[in-house]
Amino acid sequence: MENFKVTTTLDPRDWQSLLRAIRLRVAERTRPRGLLRFLPAAVWIAITAIAVWIFQTWPRLFNPESMLMAIALFVAFLLIVTWRQRRAMRPAADGAFFGPVEFTFTPEGFEVVRTNTHARNRWPVLRDVTQTATHVFLWTDEISAYPLRIADLPAPLTADEAVARIRAFAAAARTVDRPAGAETPGEISATAAAAPAPAPLQASPALPSVAQELSALLRVETRREVDPHHLFGRDLTILLLGLFSFGLWIGLDRLGYSGNVEILWYGLSGVGSLAAIGLLLAWMLSRLSSPRLPMRRALLLVVAASPIVAVGSWLAQNTSSPVGYYLVAAIGVAWITDLVHSGMRVMTGTHQARAIMATVMCFALVWYASTNLYVTTGFWYEPDQEEEPYAETSAEREQLLFEQASRIDAQVAGMKPGDPKRASMYFVGFAGYGEQRVFAQEIDTAARVVGDKYASDGRALLLVNDARDEEKYPFATGAALRHGLLALGRRMDPGKDALFLALSSHGSEDGTLSVSNEALMLWRDLSATDLRAMLDESGIRWRVIVVSACYAGSFIETLADERTIVLTAAAKERTSFGCSDDRDITYFGEAFYRDALPRAANLRAAFESARAAIGERERVEDMEPSEPQAHFGAEMEKKLAGMEVVSGGESRDNSGPEVTSP
Numbered sequence: 001m002e003n004f005k006v007t008t009t010l011d012p013r014d015w016q017s018l019l020r021a022i023r024l025r026v027a028e029r030t031r032p033r034g035l036l037r038f039l040p041a042a043v044w045i046a047i048t049a050i051a052v053w054i055f056q057t058w059p060r061l062f063n064p065e066s067m068l069m070a071i072a073l074f075v076a077f078l079l080i081v082t083w084r085q086r087r088a089m090r091p092a093a094d095g096a097f098f099g100p101v102e103f104t105f106t107p108e109g110f111e112v113v114r115t116n117t118h119a120r121n122r123w124p125v126l127r128d129v130t131q132t133a134t135h136v137f138l139w140t141d142e143i144s145a146y147p148l149r150i151a152d153l154p155a156p157l158t159a160d161e162a163v164a165r166i167r168a169f170a171a172a173a174r175t176v177d178r179p180a181g182a183e184t185p186g187e188i189s190a191t192a193a194a195a196p197a198p199a200p201l202q203a204s205p206a207l208p209s210v211a212q213e214l215s216a217l218l219r220v221e222t223r224r225e226v227d228p229h230h231l232f233g234r235d236l237t238i239l240l241l242g243l244f245s246f247g248l249w250i251g252l253d254r255l256g257y258s259g260n261v262e263i264l265w266y267g268l269s270g271v272g273s274l275a276a277i278g279l280l281l282a283w284m285l286s287r288l289s290s291p292r293l294p295m296r297r298a299l300l301l302v303v304a305a306s307p308i309v310a311v312g313s314w315l316a317q318n319t320s321s322p323v324g325y326y327l328v329a330a331i332g333v334a335w336i337t338d339l340v341h342s343g344m345r346v347m348t349g350t351h352q353a354r355a356i357m358a359t360v361m362c363f364a365l366v367w368y369a370s371t372n373l374y375v376t377t378g379f380w381y382e383p384d385q386e387e388e389p390y391a392e393t394s395a396e397r398e399q400l401l402f403e404q405a406s407r408i409d410a411q412v413a414g415m416k417p418g419d420p421k422r423a424s425m426y427f428v429g430f431a432g433y434g435e436q437r438v439f440a441q442e443i444d445t446a447a448r449v450v451g452d453k454y455a456s457d458g459r460a461l462l463l464v465n466d467a468r469d470e471e472k473y474p475f476a477t478g479a480a481l482r483h484g485l486l487a488l489g490r491r492m493d494p495g496k497d498a499l500f501l502a503l504s505s506h507g508s509e510d511g512t513l514s515v516s517n518e519a520l521m522l523w524r525d526l527s528a529t530d531l532r533a534m535l536d537e538s539g540i541r542w543r544v545i546v547v548s549a550c551y552a553g554s555f556i557e558t559l560a561d562e563r564t565i566v567l568t569a570a571a572k573e574r575t576s577f578g579c580s581d582d583r584d585i586t587y588f589g590e591a592f593y594r595d596a597l598p599r600a601a602n603l604r605a606a607f608e609s610a611r612a613a614i615g616e617r618e619r620v621e622d623m624e625p626s627e628p629q630a631h632f633g634a635e636m637e638k639k640l641a642g643m644e645v646v647s648g649g650e651s652r653d654n655s656g657p658e659v660t661s662p
Contacts, residue, residue, distance in 0.1 A: 004165065006103040008152035015091060015098075017135050017349060018147045024225035025143060072331060103148060107169055110138070112146060123173035129166055132228055133291070134349030136163055213237040217304045221339055226346045233296030238303050245306035246271070252314040254380055261380040274309075277362055278302045284358035285340065289348055301343040305336045322613070326620065333360075405483055407474045408461065412487040416458035423496040423542070423643055425454035426488055427461070430476050432505030432515045432526065434465030436581045439504040442548060442589040446502040449593045454643050456500060461488065465517040475517050478526050482534045489538035498542035498636075498643065501535075504589065506579065507549030511572070514549075528558035535559075542636055544603065548588050550575040553629040560631040565640070567592070567607055570626040577623060587614055588628065603640055604632060 091097045102113040109122040121140065128139040136159060137145040150159045208216070208230040214237065216230035249271070254261065278299075285298035312332030319325045340359050344352040418424030427450050429443035443462060451457040461484050463476040474480055488499065503526075506514040512525035535543060543564040547555050553572035560566055569576040569588035578587035585594060592610035600606035611628045618625050 002165070003104070003106045004154060004157060004162070005105070006148060006152055006154065006162075007100070008103075008149045009100045010098055010147065010149075012090065012098075013350070014135070014147050014149060017132065018137070018145065020225060021130065021132065021135070021137050021145065021147075022143045024227065025139075026225075072327070103146070105166060105169060107172060109173075110166075110169075123170045126166075126170050129163055129170075131159055131163055132349050133347060136166075138166070208232050208234070210234060210237050210240065213300070214240075217241075217300070217343075220343050220346060221304070223338075223342065228346050228349075231297060231300060231343065231347055233294065233298075233300035235296075238296070238299055241300075241303040241306065245303065245310055248307055249310040249313075252310060255314075257380055263380065278306065281358060281362040284362070285344065285352075285355050288354040288358055289344060289352050290350070290354075291348055293344070293347055297347055301340050304343070305339050308332060308336050308339070322617070404474050404477075404480055408463075408480060408484045409487060411461050411474070412484065412491055415460075415491065418459070418493060418497050423498055423639065424459065424492075425450070425456040425498050425500055425643055426459045426492055427451065427454075427456040427500045427502070428481075428484060428488065429460070429462040429464070430481055430501070430503045430505075430526075431462075431464040431466065432476050432503070432513050434467050434476075434517045436579065437466065437468060438579050438581060438583050438586060440464045440466040440468075442504045442585045442593070443502060445585055445589060446504075446546070446593045449597050450500050450502070453597055454500060465515070470517075477515055477517065478524055478530060478534075481526070481531075482537070485534050485538035485540065489540050492540060494539045494541055496542075497540075498544065498639065499535075499540045500544045500546075502546045502548070504548040504586070507547075507551040507570070507576075509551050509573075511551065511554035513547070528555040531555070532558050542639060544636065544640065546592070548576070548586055548592075552576070553627075556629055556631050560633065562633040562635045563639075564631070564633045565603065565636050566631045567603075568629045571629050574624065574626045576626045576628075577618070587617065588626075591617075602644065604630075604637065 096114060096117055099115050102111075104111045104113075109120060109125075112119045112121070125140050126138060127141065130137045130139065131150075134150055136148040136150060138148065139145040148162075150162075153159065153162055212230045213232065213234060216226045219226045220231075279302075282295060282299040282302045285301065286293050286295045289298070309332070312328055312335075316325050316328040316332070319328055337356060337359050341352065341356050344355050415426075418426075427447055429447050431439040431443040433439050443464060447456075447460050447462060451460065462473045463480050463484060464473040465476045466472070474484075485499075492499070503513060505526075508514065508525070512527045515525050531545075541563050543559075544567075545555070545559055545564065546567045548569045550570055551572055551574065552568035552570050553574070555568060556566045556572075569586070576586065576588055578585070578590065588610065591613040592606060595613065596606040596609040597603075600609060607628070607630050611630075614628060615625060
């Protein structure tokens with residue numbers, strides 16, 4: 001076997017590589033076995049269960065936001081302590097480790113020559129040889145080794161060839177019989193001759209199994225040392241992780257529905273978009289790493305992060321508090337970034353700053369796509385009742401259209417009468433765009449909240465286009481809205497009763513609301529001029545009109561007067577957000593109807609609170625501000641103050657005398 005010599009200069013990077021190799025050996029001998037791995041989680045669950053049992057409630061300490069904050073603080077503290085410990089363990093610049101080193105390997109042993117030291121080692125002292133992406137380590141004890149930098153091996157000698165030669169030298173030396181009692185430099189002393197012989201040198205690492213790769217990824221995610229050879233990127237491992245993440249995403253999405261659900265096939269397009277972004281990230285990690293990382297290994301890290309994306313997205317969407325939402329998002333991004341960074345460091349042996357930048361850029365792309373391009377990633381929707389097929393013939397469509405007026409008349413006739421002693425509120429909801437469920441669900445929410453706030457329960461008319469259900473409500477068309485307002489105008493007391501009109505749909509720059517109903521094959525949009533004419537024709541004088549749509553601010557100029565309040569989700573030249581089909585309600589509907597109106601002292605306070613919340617959300621998500629607009633007619637605002645429901649279900653009666661002028 002041919003001798004060889006290696007000359008190198010050791011620096012702090014070599015020291016860090018040696019520390020990582022030592023931690024790997026120690027971790028392999030001390031890691032928890034069996035059920036002990038789950039002991040911390042079991043302790044936490046037990047503490048939570050005991051606290052809930054004692055207090056008979058869910059303590060604030062164990063709310064998701066509180067637990068996530070505690071975890072974040074603990075991780076930050078742990079990182080600071082680890083960083084300080086590593087700095088304290090760094091060797092002195094003028095010590096024995098740093099500086100030029102010369103290794104000489106012969107059949108008799110290996111010599112290590114440093115600036116002020118010269119060590120001759122016989123092969124029996126060698127206990128093990130391990131290899132990483134950047135170093136070969138010659139272990140002379142359990143946690144003591146000589147680091148040999150692969151980049152400094154003499155050409156054309158490769159790392160595998162160097163390891164093979166060293167193993168061959170050591171194996172040959174073990175077969176040589178030596179005289180009894182003879183000691184050679186580097187061997188154990190005679191007093192320890194009875195100690196067990198060193199373990200045989202390990203064979204060169206083989207292709208890892210799927211179980212080994214999954215275990216290695218788990219160790220990376222839990223910040224434990226990992227053998228880089230166990231992160232190869234086998235096709236089966238990548239496929240299994242991808243299928244697991246896909247199944248996890250579908251399963252968590254299903255938890256958001258309590259009743260019978262059906263598959264929303266449009267969700268596959270959103271998953272395809274996320275998969276494309278994942279492939280882009282893997283390609284960038286492969287191209288930007290130094291040394292270059294094979295695409296399969298980069299893709300392995302990306303699919304390993306996908307379960308975190310699935311769980312984090314589900315937690316964020318189901319967290320009611322805005323602070324909790326952004327905290328979950330921040331922790332998820334930090335965790336995934338740390339996973340990719342740790343995996344790249346294990347695979348390449350060095351920190352990969354450019355890879356981290358690629359991770360951040362791709363997550364910014366995901367955020368942009370999900371919030372601005374209306375990417376649908378939901379797989380389920382819950383119909384209100386069993387869906388019937390769309391009308392297929394002209395005769396069926398004519399019958400559906402013929403029935404609408406009678407259905408509206410029946411609903412208006414069935415309304416409970418207004419209070420003869422005070423003003424009563426009537427509610428009309430209009431969900432114009434039937435191909436997306438978000439508008440129908442927003443009108444349902446508005447009807448419920450306004451009913452609680454202004455006692456309009458039993459006096460509500462909902463006109464809804466919803467592809468999931470064409471029987472629950474009358475259709476939302478311009479003609480239906482006109483017919484309903486005329487019927488309400490005849491039933492209401494025009495001198496004292498008020499109308500709360502909620503409209504939700506897509507809006508256009510030309511100042512119209514989209515009206516789309518495939519069941520009737522009718523698409524005639526609703527303009528502000530048409531709406532004003534309908535209201536004037538109905539004789540309804542006291543009006544609150546809320547328009548949740550893009551460019552809705554254009555409605556204010558046409559509808560505004562002293563007896564009308566007009567609230568819009570956006571300015572006339574701005575878009576609003578949150579109307580993708582994977583959402584239950586738009587951004588404006590969520591901030592105004594769901595969060596602000598039930599708790600606000602009055603309508604103006606509710607609108608200001610909603611506008612502030614929307615502005616902050618758009619600022620954090622880096623969106624162009626929608627700038628919700630409002631007109632508060634002075635007479636209507638004064639009248640409305642006497643119609644809000646207070647505790648006990650009674651209405652305030654401080655609106656003063658009714659204005660009944662024509």
